[in-house]
Amino acid sequence: MLQLQPWLYRLLLPESRHSLRQRLLIILLVPLMLLLVFNSLITYAGALIYSNRVHDDSLTSDALTLQQMLATQDPDGRISPQARFLLEYDPGGHNYYSYFSVRSARHGLLAGNNTLQPPAGLGRLSDVPRLYDVHLGHRSLRAASVTMPNTRDPGDILTVTVAETLRDRHLVARQILLLSIPAQAVLILAVFLLVWFGVRTGLRQLDPLSARLALREHDLSPIGETGVPVEILPLTRTIDELFARLRNMLALQERFIADAAHQLRTPLAGLRVHAERAQAHPDPATVSDSLQHIRQLIERANRTSSQLLALTRAQSTEPDAAASTRLDLAELIPDLVRRRVHEALAAGIDLGYDGPAEPQWIEADSHTLQELLDNLIDNGLRYAGRGASMTITLAREDANICLGVEDNGPGVPDEWLARLGERFFRVPGCQAEGSGLGLAIVQRIAERHHGSVRYRSGDAGGFRVEVRFPAT
Structure with missing residues (x-):
């Protein structure tokens, strides 16, 4: 469908608030008006073709009639009063101007207009007139030429040419166009009224939906698809x-x-x-x-x-797409670990990192990813105890990248592993201070990035958390 530019909307709808009904009508009205213009051009072109055909037939008939008159009455090439009347006759009174010439191949112009030349290559006898376009001064003419033998000079050929201006042809085409435009306008107006009625009736189907929404105050339940167009x-x-x-x-x-x-x-x-x-x-x-x-x-x-x-x-449903970027965990994680080394030393914990040097790419938000790792390290520093060691690992596993945090502290009994990640859950008997929110935050951040979290006992005792992200 035709796309209307915003400036056209502002021109046709100057109000600050535009109506959907008005927009639809404009979208339909503008193509209809363009269709009227296009159809008028097509009609004019067709009428001009028809007018040219009729006038060409008349011009050909005049040339043949003049040829016959010369053959029967004027062997010396002079134009009789009857022939001159035929050439100058204007039944419509349109003053469209006609011209003629009779030329001898040997003796030149015998009668008529000296500047009206026959077409090039017309030298043989032929009873079929040749139609062509010619310019006479500032006027464009349509001409017809036919040849005949000169009875007074055997071997000589006479060329009879008649021509007329194009004014009458265009006048007839314009008259046909003017006769067709009112009918086209009435038809397009009728179509527009039908479209207007259809748009108005169709938009009324939105009224029940509008009424349903207007009755709501604090109801945020789904609208559903029942009764909705x-x-x-x-x-x-x-x-x-x-x-x-x-x-x-x-x-x-x-x-x-x-x-x-x-x-x-x-x-x-x-x-x-x-x-x-x-x-x-x-x-x-x-x-x-x-x-x-x-x-x-x-x-x-x-x-x-x-x-x-x-x-x-x-806990928001989706990560911010604008904040998500392609991150190299092999570069980001060691940098985050280095920032926490002094804090780990103050807590009496040996903090280290073990991971590949090759890039490990994921799609994530660097801020929330840092928050995830900080909570994992905080959890280890809080519960592993002084003298423990904690290692941050990074490894590629098929289509995933696994971030692991493992310590050799007291660990978590197996019966409580399934509840880790719940809000405010703390392992019974744990004396260290905490709110029970750290692993819940880790769980939610991983889910937002289409990852998963697994809790288990470490390979050498203690506790291990594994967070897997889809690799990119």
């Missing part, structure tokens, strides 16, 4: 997808509020207790001890809130 199913499906994303966002928001209230209740209660203790016992030792506990509780609350935000971001 096929043409707008893509629109309703897109709206349903939007509703699904909104439901997911609201659910994440409610879950975040509930989790924050649950996780921050204990630190806030502790802050209140130690603040009251410092007020009740203002001696320096008690105040210093209370401030130390308050600082630890603030750090715990800060870490918990940061992990809650990270978990909420990781």
Whole structure:
């Protein structure tokens, strides 16, 4: 279908808010008008062809008639009054101008217009007139020439030529066009009215859907496809997808509020207790001890809130396509590990890396991937214990790239491995501080990147986490 440019819409629809009905009518009206113009050109061309054919037949007839008159009445080449009347007769009164000439091959012009020349190559006797175009001054003419023997000079050939201007031909074509345009305009107007009625009737099918949506307040359930016209199913499906994303966002928001209230209740209660203790016992030792506990509780609350935000971001349905890039894990992972070496040494843990030198490409968001590795390293530093070692490994496995984090700490009993990755789950009996959100964040980030997470005991005891990403 014809594509209309935006400037044409602004010209035809100057209002700031455009109507879909008006757009559809314009899209249909403009091609109809162009069709009228094109059809008029075709009609004019056809009428001109018809007019040329009729006038060519008349011109040929005039040439043959003049030939017969010369053969029977004017052997010396003079034009009789009857022949001259025939050539100059204009039945329509259009003043379209006619010209003639009679030429002898031996004696030159015998009668008529000296500048009207016969066509080149017309030297043999022929009873069939030849039609051709010729210019006489500033006028374009259509001419017909026929030859005949000169009865007064045996061996001589006379060439009879008659010509006329093209004015009458174009006049007839324009008259035919003017007669056809009203009928075409009425037909196109009728088609336009039918299209307008059809568009108006068709768009009324959107009214029930609009009424259904208007009745909703906080209902984000899918619209569905019942009673929806096929043409707008893509629109309703897109709206349903939007509703699904909104439901997911609201659910994440409610879950975040509930989790924050649950996780921050204990630190806030502790802050209140130690603040009251410092007020009740203002001696320096008690105040210093209370401030130390308050600082630890603030750090715990800060870490918990940061992990809650990270978990909420990781629980969104899809990664940001604009932020995803092609990353080389063989270059990125060692750099991230080097940043955590000093922290590991302070915790008494030997942190190392073992991986290939060749590039290992995946499609991922570098920020969230760094967050995933930081949580894995934090988990090892928190639970492996002083004196333990932790190794970050990277390996290619068929169509996947496996990122592993393994330590030789106390490990996790097999019966609890299946629950790792659940929000707020902590292995019973574990004395180290934590919120139970680190592995949940790792799980969600891996899923967002179409990866998987596996928890198992290490090869030499301890604990091992394996995250697999599709290689690119």
